Structure formats: C-alpha cells, structure tokens
Amino acid sequence: xxxxxxxxxxxxxxxxxxxxxxxxxxxxxxxxxxxxxxxxxxxxxxxxxxxxxxxxxxxxxxxxxxxxxxxxxxxxxxxxxxxxxxxxxxxxxxxxxxxxxxxxxxxxxxxxxxxxxxxxxxxxxxxxxxxxxxxxxxxxxxxxxxxxxxxxxxxxxxxxxxxxxxxxxxxxxxxxxxxxxxxxxxxxxxxxxxxxxxxxxxxxxxxxxxxxxxxxxxxxxxxxxxxxxxxxxxxxxxxxxxxxxxxxxxxxxxxxxxxxxxxxxxxxxxxxxxxxxxxxxxxxxxxxxxx
Amino acid sequence: xxxxxxxxxxxxxxxxxxxxxxxxxxxxxxxxxxxxxxxxxxxxxxxxxxxxxxxxxxxxxxxxxxxxxxxxxxxxxxxxxxxxxxxxxxxxxxxxxxxxxxxxxxxxxxxxxxxxxxxxxxxxxxxxxxxxxxxxxxxxxxxxxxxxxxxxxxxxxxxxxxxxxxxxxxxxxxxxxxxxxxxxxxxxxxxxxxxxxxxxxxxxxxxxxxxxxxxxxxxxxxxxxxxxxxxxxxxxxxxxxxxxxxxxxxxxxxxxxxxxxxxxxx
Numbered sequence: 001x002x003x004x005x006x007x008x009x010x011x012x013x014x015x016x017x018x019x020x021x022x023x024x025x026x027x028x029x030x031x032x033x034x035x036x037x038x039x040x041x042x043x044x045x046x047x048x049x050x051x052x053x054x055x056x057x058x059x060x061x062x063x064x065x066x067x068x069x070x071x072x073x074x075x076x077x078x079x080x081x082x083x084x085x086x087x088x089x090x091x092x093x094x095x096x097x098x099x100x101x102x103x104x105x106x107x108x109x110x111x112x113x114x115x116x117x118x119x120x121x122x123x124x125x126x127x128x129x130x131x132x133x134x135x136x137x138x139x140x141x142x143x144x145x146x147x148x149x150x151x152x153x154x155x156x157x158x159x160x161x162x163x164x165x166x167x168x169x170x171x172x173x174x175x176x177x178x179x180x181x182x183x184x185x186x187x188x189x190x191x192x193x194x195x196x197x198x199x200x201x202x203x204x205x206x207x208x209x210x211x212x213x214x215x216x217x218x219x220x221x222x223x224x225x226x227x228x229x230x231x232x233x234x235x236x237x238x239x240x241x242x243x244x245x246x247x248x249x250x251x252x253x254x255x256x257x258x259x260x261x262x263x264x265x266x267x268x269x270x271x272x273x274x275x276x277x278x279x280x281x282x283x284x285x286x287x288x289x290x291x
Numbered sequence: 292x293x294x295x296x297x298x299x300x301x302x303x304x305x306x307x308x309x310x311x312x313x314x315x316x317x318x319x320x321x322x323x324x325x326x327x328x329x330x331x332x333x334x335x336x337x338x339x340x341x342x343x344x345x346x347x348x349x350x351x352x353x354x355x356x357x358x359x360x361x362x363x364x365x366x367x368x369x370x371x372x373x374x375x376x377x378x379x380x381x382x383x384x385x386x387x388x389x390x391x392x393x394x395x396x397x398x399x400x401x402x403x404x405x406x407x408x409x410x411x412x413x414x415x416x417x418x419x420x421x422x423x424x425x426x427x428x429x430x431x432x433x434x435x436x437x438x439x440x441x442x443x444x445x446x447x448x449x450x451x452x453x454x455x456x457x458x459x460x461x462x463x464x465x466x467x468x469x470x471x472x473x474x475x476x477x478x479x480x481x482x483x484x485x486x487x488x489x490x491x492x493x494x495x496x497x498x499x500x501x502x503x504x505x506x507x508x509x510x511x512x513x514x515x516x517x518x519x520x521x522x523x524x525x526x527x528x529x530x531x532x533x534x535x536x537x538x539x540x541x542x543x544x545x546x547x548x549x550x551x552x553x554x555x556x557x
Contacts, residue, residue, distance in 0.1 A: 046456070049460050051456060051459060051460060069459060069460055069462060071462055073460075074460065074461070075456075075457065075460035076457075077453050077456060077457050078453075079451070079453045079454075080457075081453055081454050081456065081457020081458065082454075082457075083454070083458075083471070083472070083475070084553060085475045085476070085478075085551070085553040085554075086475075086553070087553075094458070094461060094471065095461035095462065097471070098458075098461050098462050098463045098467045098471060099462060101466075101467050101470060101471075102462070102464075102466075102467065108462040108463070108464060108467070109462055140552075140553045142553070153457075156461070160461065160462075
C-alpha cells in the first residue's frame with residue numbers, strides 16, 4: 001500500500017527530519033507511529049498525505065508515486081479541521097461536495113466517481129448513522145463535544161470511501177472513556193472496510209492498543225526505522241494481559257533509547273521533556289499507572 | 292443612527308424571544324423620541340421645528356411622489372457603492388490575508404490612507420470623475436472600501452492552517468479552498484464591515500448629493516431647507532434619509548441571520 005524508499009525531507013532552513021528513510025506498509029495493515037515531539041511523526045503523516053514533498057527518494061501509495069494529495073487517502077488531524085460555519089451534516093458532506101465541485105477528474109476525485117445529489121445525501125446519512133451522530137447532524141461544531149467532533153471528522157473522512165486513513169493524534173484531546181471507545185470504533189471501521197490505517201500518537205498505550213505494527217521515530221534525522229509488533233491489538237481483554245504490558249514496557253525502553261542521542265539539540269530535548277510528562281499523564285489517566 | 296446600529300448589532304446574535312423583546316424596547320425608544328420631538332416643537336413654537344405629526348403625514352403622502360424618486364436615487368447609489376466596495380476590497384483583503392508578505396507591504400499604505408476622512412475628497416473625485424452618477428458611487432464606496440479590506444484581511448488571516456490542511460487533504464485545490472473556506476469565512480467580515488460603515492456612508496452620500504445633481508435625498512433636503520424654506524418637507528427628507536440608513540442596517544442584519552446562522556451558536 002505504502003512504499004517509502006530512500007526518502008529525505010527537511011523544512012526550509014531546518015535540519016533534516018528524515019534521511020534515506022525506508023518504510024513499507026502492506027494493504028489492510030494497522031500501524032501506530034510513536035516518538036517524542038519533534039521526531040517527525042506529523043511530518044511523516046503529511047508526507048504520506050501528499051501535502052509535503054520529500055527532497056529525495058520517493059513515496060508510492062497504492063502503486064502511484066505521490067506528488068499531491070491522493071483521492072483515495074483521508075487525513076484526520078488532531079483539531080478535527082471542521083468548518084465552524086457548517087453543520088455536522090455539511091461537514092461530513094464536505095469531501096464529497098469538493099469531489100462534485102471538481103467532477104471526476106482523477107486528480108481531485110477518483111475518475112468515474114460521479115455523485116448525484118441523492119447518492120451524496122444517502123452516503124452522508126449512512127456515515128452519520130454509523131458514527132452515531134445523526135441526532136446532532138444539524139448542530140454546529142461549537143455546539144458539540146470533542147468526541148462528537150472527532151466522530152464528525154471520521155465520518156467525513158470515511159464518506160470518501162478511502163483505502164488509506166491517516167490520523168494525527170486523533171484522540172489526545174478526549175477524556176479516557178471517549179478515547180477508548182473511539183479507538184475501538186476506528187479499529188472496527190478499519191477492519192470492516194479493509195482500510196490501511198496509520199495513526200500517529202504520543203501515547204504508548206494507544207500505540208499498542210490500536211496498532212498491530214508500531215513504528216518508532218527518534219530524534220531527527222530519522223533513517224533507521226524501529227518497529228514493534230502487537231499482534232492482538234483491538235481486543236478489550238488484551239489491555240489487561242501481561243503480553244500487552246510486556247509490549248508497553250518494551251516500547252517504553254525503545255523510546256528512551258530513541259530520544260537520547262548525544263548530539264540532540266537542546267530545543268529538541270526540552271520539547272520532549274514537556275511532551276513526555278503529558279504522555280505519562282495520559283497513561284495514568286487510563287489506569288495503566290503501573291507502566 | 293449610532294444608537295440604532297448598536298441595538299441592531301446585539302440583535303443579530305441573540306435568540307428569537309430576546310430579539311422580540313429588544314424590538315419592543317426599540318419601538319418604545321422610538322415613541323419616546325417622537326414624544327420629545329413633539330414637546331420640543333410645541334415649546335419652541337417656531338417654523339424651523341415643525342411637529343412630528345405634520346412631518347410624518349407629509350412623509351407618507353410625499354413618498355409615492357417626488358420624495359420617493361429622491362429616495363430611490365439615494366438607495367441606488369448606496370447599494371451600488373456597497374457592491375462596488377465589496378467587489379474590489381473583498382478579493383484584495385483575501386489576497387492580503389493569505390500572504391503575510393503582501394500584507395506587510397500593504398500595511399503602511401492602509402494605515403496612512405485609512406484615517407483620512409474620505410468626505411474631504413468629494414470635490415477631488417468630482418473634478419476627476421465629472422458630474423454623473425459614478426463619482427458619487429465611488430466616493431461612498433471609498434468609505435466602505437477600507438473597512439471591508441481590513442476586516443476580510445483579518446478574517447482570512449485568522450483561518451487556521453490545520454483547517455486548510457484538513458480541507459486540502461479532502462482533495463481541495465485553490466478553487467475549492469476559495470469556495471468552501473475563504474468565501475464562507477469572509478462573509479461575516481463583509482457584513483460586519485458594511486454594517487459598521489453604513490452610518491458614515493449615508494452621511495457622505497448626503498454631502499456628495501449636494502454637488503452637481505438634482506436627484507437624491509441630499510439634494511432634496513438642502514433644496515427644501517435652504518432654497519424653498521419648506522421646513523416640513525425638509526424634515527420629511529431627513530426622515531427618509533434616516534429610514535434609508537436604518538433599512539440598510541436591518542437588511543444587513545437579516546442577511547447575517549440568514550447566512551451566518553453558525554455565529555449565533557458561539
């Protein structure tokens with residue numbers, strides 16, 4: 001599904017984030033990406049979304065070399081990116097309306113995907129229903145809770161029927177029960193639609209709960225990728241098991257190693273310290289204080 | 292006029308029952324003002340201040356005749372000015388709001404030109420553009436221009452990068468971003484700018500209509516008051532000009548309630 005080979009990337013006048021970076025993600029796989037702040041997690045996601053371009057190497061998604069956002073990929077950001085002037089229903093319909101705005105040109109929308117207004121409405125209704133937000137469809141984002149906003153963003157992404165879903169810390173602003181519920185829901189949806197899912201997180205337990213494969217990024221430039229497997233993700237009982245605890249511990253140790261190269265600039269160290277305390281907080285919040 | 296604007300501004304953001312109550316309060320205030328006018332007119336007993344009863348009767352009977360034509364001429368000029376100002380300033384404001392560099396270049400020019408009272412430019416604009424409709428429309432549009440420019444610029448600049456990234460990831464290119472993000476985001480700014488400027492715009496229209504025209508409320512008021520010494524008709528013209536300003540403000544409020552329903556939820 002995703003093939004990154006020999007990729008290098010840096011923001012203008014900044015040190016390299018990725019240097020000769022390689023990664024292969026197979027169709028239908030569910031991946032978590034974890035690493036300290038400034039390690040390039042979000043950058044990697046924007047690169048996979050085609051919103052940033054690498055300076056060297058290549059990214060192919062679904063067999064196509066990426067040079068702009070790809071119609072089959074959907075991205076969900078931490079702050080949900082909902083239009084404040086549009087209702088929940090209008091927000092869910094936004095991607096489809098953008099596609100209709102351009103027509104099936106193969107660039108902005110998949111070729112041959114012509115949507116009539118009725119089928120657009122039906123599709124929007126389906127996803128409102130599936131995400132349990134039909135009762136708030138006429139509300140504006142300012143009127144609903146964080147969890148409902150996240151559901152709206154997910155419905156909007158899935159209404160485009162993507163084969164790749166990219167999520168950037170989607171649950172970090174939510175309270176623990178809502179977060180666990182949505183983590184489970186997203187997994188279910190990904191499995192149902194055989195989506196490839198890449199989820200960026202700073203929470204160890206979220207990485208292990210959601211991802212079957214976990215990519216660890218360290219202090220940039222990232223070139224060698226560390227990955228961990230979490231074969232039974234998604235299972236509620238799994239969170240209580242010793243296997244789960246073992247993976248969390250392993251991941252924590254690898255993260256400690258990943259953040260500690262001697263040449264890390266002081267800014268990066270500082271940034272990570274603050275994010276780490278935040279990360280610990282969320283772990284405690286999820287009754288995994290023993291970690 | 293200023294009082295009306297403040298009240299109606301509050302109105303657009305309140306729910307219906309409170310809006311009804313506020314409307315009643317406003318009607319009450321109107322009655323009090325008319326009463327004060329009536330008392331003052333009786334007390335002073337001078338032709339310069341006729342009672343509101345005489346003026347309002349005259350206003351109603353004159354409106355289907357000459358006064359109506361003058362009213363229509365003024366309304367057309369203000370409406371054309373508003374549209375012209377939006378057509379020029381909104382795209383410019385959007386461009387400035389999207390580019391920090393452009394905005395920095397434009398900022399000193401805006402801060403120099405913005406505070407100039409545009410009304411002093413009336414003779415200049417008349418000299419350059421001649422005596423037709425155009426100079427009057429242009430001068431009033433200049434009042435609205437900077438207000439729209441600055442508010443739309445700020446609205447466009449306030450759009451969060453995350454929102455743009457999200458919408459771009461849904462497949463939006465430049466055109467769709469404009470249609471689905473920049474346009475709806477700048478609409479409230481345009482309406483606010485227009486509402487804030489209507490009072491000044493109508494005032495400047497009055498001045499502009501004193502020159503080189505025989506049509507318009509400014510001309511009508513001046514003619515009745517200073518040439519014909521028909522004070523009740525002069526006041527009927529003043530009432531018409533107030534109705535013009537008030538009606539435009541109410542129209543903007545209505546548009547805002549229709550088009551920016553989401554703002555009432557914040």
